[in-house]
Amino acid sequence: MRLKTPRNAFLCLITLSLSPIFVGSSDEISVYHAKGDQLYKSFDNLGALAEYRRAYELAPRNYETLIRMARIHNDIGRSMLRRNDSAQTWYVTAVEYAQRLVDLYPDRSEPYFWLAVTKGSLVPFKGVSEKLEIGKDVTRLARKSIELDPAFGPAYMILGIIYREADRLKWYENLIANTIFGGSLPGTIEESESMLLKSIKLDPQNIFTYFELSRTYGQMGNIEKRRECLEKILALTPRSLREKEEQHRAQRQLERLLTPPRQ
Secondary structure: OOOOOOHHHHHHHHHHHHHHHHHHHHHHHHHHHHHHHHHHHOOOHHHHHHHHHHHHHHOOOOHHHHHHHHHHHHHHHHHHOOOOOOHHHHHHHHHHHHHHHHHHOOOOHHHHHHHHHHHHOOHHHOOHHHHHHHHHHHHHHHHHHHHHOOOOHHHHHHHHHHHHHHHOOOHHHHHHHHHHHOOOOOOOHHHHHHHHHHHHHHOOOOHHHHHHHHHHHHHHOOHHHHHHHHHHHHHOOOOOHHHHHHHHHHHHHHHHHHOOOOO
């Protein structure tokens, strides 16, 4: 004789069996984030990526997961830039994750920052007109990030870079910029310094901002302030492999700066 399971009991059984899956999945995502973050801080980008991918497989729309996926792909792309030809592929993937962030979370500041960063990373692979188009888009995205959160320091760093590059454009690049922007590319070297100093004030541990400020001072011909920025970078604790690599660049530049010219 077949026993019938009461309908309510059956629904209750399904609910109880599914509940641990949803709770466990949420907990599991946090565990993958924590493992990935620890590997990231230990300069193991590929190990971190493996953990973040596991989180992404569980929740492809999760905000914190998408932030990590955009960041880690961009970081790996930067590490590969002068080692092999895979950098562009990593950057393109980073843009895809950042664009997904903006699409899903259009009212948050950080997604626009990451889309600006990842798109800006593609500049070395583009021609002059494409670079300027990217510059226009990156400027818009950085300003949108600031509009949504004026206290988000990294977005000011992006504008600082754009303004510095605008200041050093050659005449023919300015000619193309006039067509693309409807006027000259926005920004001056003084505005670059101002944006980078504001970024540092809001985010004083950011090695990248100090490095960009050192480049701005180099362009201004202010060797003393450039040296101070490079020394500050060496005094900070790197929080990722990319920051560690940036420290190595700063060390090499500082050594060249302090080496007296040969007679």
